[in-house]
Amino acid sequence: MRLCAVSVDLDEIPNYFQIHGLPEPSGPGSTAVYDVALERLVQMAHDASVPLTLFAIGADVARPRAALGLVAARAKGHEIANHSRDHRYDLVRLDRSAIRDQIVGGVEAIERAVGERPVGFRAPGYTVNDTVFEVLAEHGVLYDTSVFPCPAYWAAKTAVIGAMSLAGRPSRSVVDRPTVLLAPTEPYHVGHPYWRRGDGLLEMPVQVTRGLRLPFIGTTVTLAGTTRARWLARMCLGAPLISLELHGIDLLDASDGLDALRPHQPDVRVATAKKLAALHAVFELLRRERYSFVTLREAAEAVAKY
Ligand SMILES: [Zn+2]
Numbered sequence: 001m002r003l004c005a006v007s008v009d010l011d012e013i014p015n016y017f018q019i020h021g022l023p024e025p026s027g028p029g030s031t032a033v034y035d036v037a038l039e040r041l042v043q044m045a046h047d048a049s050v051p052l053t054l055f056a057i058g059a060d061v062a063r064p065r066a067a068l069g070l071v072a073a074r075a076k077g078h079e080i081a082n083h084s085r086d087h088r089y090d091l092v093r094l095d096r097s098a099i100r101d102q103i104v105g106g107v108e109a110i111e112r113a114v115g116e117r118p119v120g121f122r123a124p125g126y127t128v129n130d131t132v133f134e135v136l137a138e139h140g141v142l143y144d145t146s147v148f149p150c151p152a153y154w155a156a157k158t159a160v161i162g163a164m165s166l167a168g169r170p171s172r173s174v175v176d177r178p179t180v181l182l183a184p185t186e187p188y189h190v191g192h193p194y195w196r197r198g199d200g201l202l203e204m205p206v207q208v209t210r211g212l213r214l215p216f217i218g219t220t221v222t223l224a225g226t227t228r229a230r231w232l233a234r235m236c237l238g239a240p241l242i243s244l245e246l247h248g249i250d251l252l253d254a255s256d257g258l259d260a261l262r263p264h265q266p267d268v269r270v271a272t273a274k275k276l277a278a279l280h281a282v283f284e285l286l287r288r289e290r291y292s293f294v295t296l297r298e299a300a301e302a303v304a305k306y
Contacts, residue, residue: 001240001306004291005204005299006283007053007145008041008218008246009083009122010034012060013258016249018089020264021169029257033248034066040251042073044276048283053296055083055122058109067113074114079295081120082106082141089173092129100135107139120296122146122245126206127176133194137201143300145243147195148206149183150215185213187241187303202300207243209235218246219267221282222275229278233285240306241299242291244282250275 012033017025028035038054045052054073061067070080084091085105094102103121111117119142123132126148136144148154157175164171183195185208191198207216209232214220216236221229221244236242253272254262261268267275287293294302 001302002289002291003240003294003299003302004242004244004286005053005294005296006045006050006244006246007055007081007122007296008248008250009055010038010057010060010248011083011087011124012057013249015087016261016265018172020261021164021171022260022264025260027257029260031063031066032252032256032258034060034063034069036256037248037251038069038073040272040276041246041248042076042078044251044279045078046076048280048293050283050293051077051079051295051298053079053081053120055081055120056106056110056113057083057087058085058106059087061109061113070110070114074116079120079297080110080114080116080118081122081296082110082118083122084124085109087124089125089127091123091125092127092132092176093174096131096135099131100139103132103135103141104139107141119143120145120300125173125176126180127174128180128194130192130194133190133201141201143202143204143296144190145204145206145245145296147180147183147203148208148215149181149185149195150206150208150213151181152212153215154178154181186239187299202303204241204243204296204299204303206245207236207239210238211235216242216244218244218250218279222250222270222278223267224278225274226278226281229282230285233282237289241303242286243296243299246279250279
């Protein structure tokens with residue numbers, strides 16, 4: 001099996017302001033993910049012949065323009081999946097009924113917006129726990145794709161959140177327990193705890209490289225530039241499923257009304273055209289290495305037969 005699934009979390013711009021502890025944004029930049037990036041993503045997917053799995057936040061798709069964008073993407077063969085109702089970074093700190101509301105609320109909002117029930121879930125900020133998996137299984141979800149067993153990411157996130165709290169500007173983002181680093185890096189069925197193998201829900205982890213388990217995600221690929229992005233992709237070759245996770249903001253830059261994020265996010269300072277070039281370089285390399293591009297739903301079905 002040599003499959004590559006490219007997924008995109010459509011976290012709208014206010015989420016990034018929350019991560020950095022900034023006041024709520026206003027103006028056209030605040031809806032740039034749905035109003036600008038989504039069309040660029042669909043164009044990129046068309047140019048590269050890559051189907052996407054788009055993870056939408058339920059609260060965002062109540063906006064008619066956002067819903068229309070998803071309907072148009074689905075008509076082109078892209079999968080629409082659930083990224084929770086409100087993108088609560090503290091999902092794992094909520095009680096069971098609030099976790100249920102976040103998961104089921106996302107499913108229902110997306111079903112209302114696009115006319116089809118999503119089968120996949122990704123938690124906000126990659127943080128999950130056993131209750132999340134129990135609720136997903138109870139509600140007939142086919143797969144989860146939130147586990148990110150990446151020591152470099154975990155260490156960086158912990159350091160940044162700690163520094164912000166010391167500076168009196170607390171982030172809304174929360175850190176997962178380091179046990180997530182013990183989880184398999186390839187698709188597996190979760191056990192109890194979820195980072196062990198078992199016979200529960202199918203988990204397709206967010207991609208890390210061989211060896212150092214570096215993050216192979218949109219942020220690192222687009223910041224790396226084409227040459228280093230190809231190197232990162234090569235370090236993933238051989239995996240039965242390469243699950244490349246992007247964010248809508250990966251196809252935006254400061255000129256899209258995101259000037260306020262410039263000091264906080266180096267990726268916003270890189271021009272969209274340059275980031276697109278790095279992504280296309282990765283797609284070309286993987287295709288040359290005989291990877292087939294599929295949605296995460298198709299990947300889940302293939303893993304079940306594998
Ligand atoms: Zn997100």
